[in-house]
Amino acid sequence: MKFAENSNQAADYLRRAIPLMVRYNIPPNPLNYALWYTYVSDRMPELNSVLDKTVNTYGTCPVMVSEQLFREHMIKDELESAKDIQSNLISLMNDLHDHAHETAKRTCDYSEVLQDSLSALSDGEYSELPLESIIQNLALNTEAISATTRQFQTRIDEAQAEIATLKAELQRTRQDARVDPLTGLFNRRVFDSELQQLISSPDSVNTTIVLLDIDFFKNFNDQYGHLMGDKVLQYVGKLLKENSAEPILSVRFGGEEFAILLPGSTLEDGARLAESLRDKIQAIRIKLKKSGEVISSITASFGVTQYRSRESADDFVGRADSALYLAKSQGRNQVQCADESTPAI
Known part of the structure; x- marks a missing residue:
């Protein structure tokens, strides 16, 4: 996205953007800066609408949401290639350049043949070449240039397919660092980042964590x-994803x-x-193909807690972990909530 303001207008936008970022506890x-600069400039109403809804929901704009909005609204028409993808694109462009150069050379050669043939035809009876020879030479060169053009068009079609593949690979690469490949859920890194920003916002006391652990999972694997x-794990991940409408964030911890x-x-709520x-997980049934046995012993234990004012992220998660430990120690397949007296592990 391009910005065309003069220095005075740009300074005014920045003066208006910074107080908003401070008010909503947006990392500087x-x-x-680009998001909120664009917000105060009113050049992208759709972005403004999404940002308004986001701060109304979270009291801030979480890191994950900011990055997503930046990609979708600020750089959606640009390709930010990683080194290997960029290298593939350069190689592809060089290959197309070579094909274009060869096609241009053959076109130039054909132009000379065409010019010579026209000159011979215009000379008529004074030409050193018989008419049949001139026509045959034109036909051969016409077929050659047609074949070259077809090859170039084929290479362009192939290049378009390769570019589409590279775009998909770029998107996958961007997601890999944030997404657990087995379950498709976001990972611990995303959770920590979002949690830290949420508890730094004025509305942090209205934040709740649920931790869940599949019961006897090691025995199940054995x-x-x-x-x-x-x-x-995939079944549980699918259940969490289906029951995590925004702004709820489910991750594989x-x-x-x-x-x-x-x-x-x-x-x-939590x-x-x-x-x-818990009820949906204990209803999971898996049929073994070889024996026909139906596995119906899958359960999970849960620990739930709500944020305390000025509590650290580690203490917050620790209290949820304490509640989860209590659920495990009291028989599993149950939900335990941390109260004010629950210490952090």
Whole structure:
């Protein structure tokens, strides 16, 4: 996206953007400056609408949302290539250049042949070449230039397909660092980043965490194998994704443990979601192809807690972990909520 303001207008936009970023606790990085500079300039109403809804929901604009909005609204027409993808694009362009050069050379040669043939035809009976020879020479060169043009067009078609593949690869590369490949959920890195920003906002007390851990998962892997264990993780990931409408964020926390971040939600909201997921997980049935055995022993334990004012992120997660430990110690397949007296692990 290009900015065409003069220095006075640009300075005015920046003076208006900075107080908004301070008010909503937006980190002062170049990406956010660009977003909020664009916001106060009113040049992109759709972006303004999304930012308004975001701060109304979160009390801020979380890092993950900021990055997504920047990609979708600020640089959607630009291709930011990683080194290997950029190298592939350069190679592709060089290849097309070589094909274009060869096609141009053959076109030039054909032009000379055509000119010579026209000259011979205009000489008529004084030409040293018989008419049949002139026509045959034209036909051969016409076929040659047609073949060259077809080859070039084919290479262009192939190049378009390669570019589409490279774009898809670029998108996948951008996601890899943030997404767990097995479940398709965001990973711990995204969770930590979002949590840190949420608890720094004025509305942080309305943030709830749900931690869940699949019961006896090691025993399950030992009995049925890691492939079946992966299948269970995928089922649970799918359930979390289906029950995590925005602004809820579900992530794979690590191993068989998952976390759900609920901005603008109470402890009761988190407990209701946890109980619903607990019920759906224990309803999972997996039929083994070889033996026909139906596995119906999959359950999960849950720990839920709501943020305390001025609490650190580690203490916040630690209290949820304490509630999860309590659920495990009291028989598993249950939801436990951390109260004011619950210490962080």
